[in-house]
Amino acid sequence: GAGVSQSPSNKVTEKGKDVELRCDPISGHTALYWYRQSLGQGLEFLIYFQGNSAPDKSGLPSDRFSAERTGGSVSTLTIQRTQQEDSAVYLCASSLAGADGYTFGSGTRLTVV
Amino acid sequence: QQPVQSPQAVILREGEDAVINCSSSKALYSVHWYRQKHGEAPVFLMILLKGGEQKGHEKISASFNEKKQQSSLYLTASQLSYSGTYFCGTEGSNTGKLIFGQGTTLQVKP
Numbered sequence: 001g002a003g004v005s006q007s008p009s010n011k012v013t014e015k016g017k018d019v020e021l022r023c024d025p026i027s028g029h030t031a032l033y034w035y036r037q038s039l040g041q042g043l044e045f046l047i048y049f050q051g052n053s054a055p056d057k058s059g060l061p062s063d064r065f066s067a068e069r070t071g072g073s074v075s076t077l078t079i080q081r082t083q084q085e086d087s088a089v090y091l092c093a094s095s096l097a098g099a100d101g102y103t104f105g106s107g108t109r110l111t112v113v
Numbered sequence: 114q115q116p117v118q119s120p121q122a123v124i125l126r127e128g129e130d131a132v133i134n135c136s137s138s139k140a141l142y143s144v145h146w147y148r149q150k151h152g153e154a155p156v157f158l159m160i161l162l163k164g165g166e167q168k169g170h171e172k173i174s175a176s177f178n179e180k181k182q183q184s185s186l187y188l189t190a191s192q193l194s195y196s197g198t199y200f201c202g203t204e205g206s207n208t209g210k211l212i213f214g215q216g217t218t219l220q221v222k223p
Binding site for chain 2: 035041043048056097
């Protein structure tokens, strides 16, 4: 597609439930990133996929968070047993390998009630 | 480690200039700059690479001091459309992963 597509755009879930957030990167972009942005805050790195290499998971805040990328394209971020502090906008970005700017999706606004 | 941006906020009149700084405590391979308007996704402005290469929008100017591990974004003759939050993202050792600063909020008034 023309840009990075994320779904759903908004998600309200009850505390303790699992959620899945989807990211469809720009075709041909080998690098895919997930960031989290809490209200009025900066961009917190979560996880980074590059081609067929093992992902860099160093930013995942707890073992309730996991992500996968299938076929080098679509990625899913899963949050298990959601907590209120998980409420944030989850942004996905993709880029070509090497020195290239990121293209961000519009994000998924997650609200845990 | 998260880079430090300064100032935290700037208010300008149209036509005035501003400089936003980004400083890291670690050696850097590249620095990126992004602008985010309220309720929207961050948009890529510029990348500055170790060794002097730069890529980005023609109307945006920035510098990268590798020795001091600092970058500055120069916004000249500001327009209302420049308003938003500016983030620098730093990459160490060609890891491909950016760590973003806390952001600088810029407001341009008529």
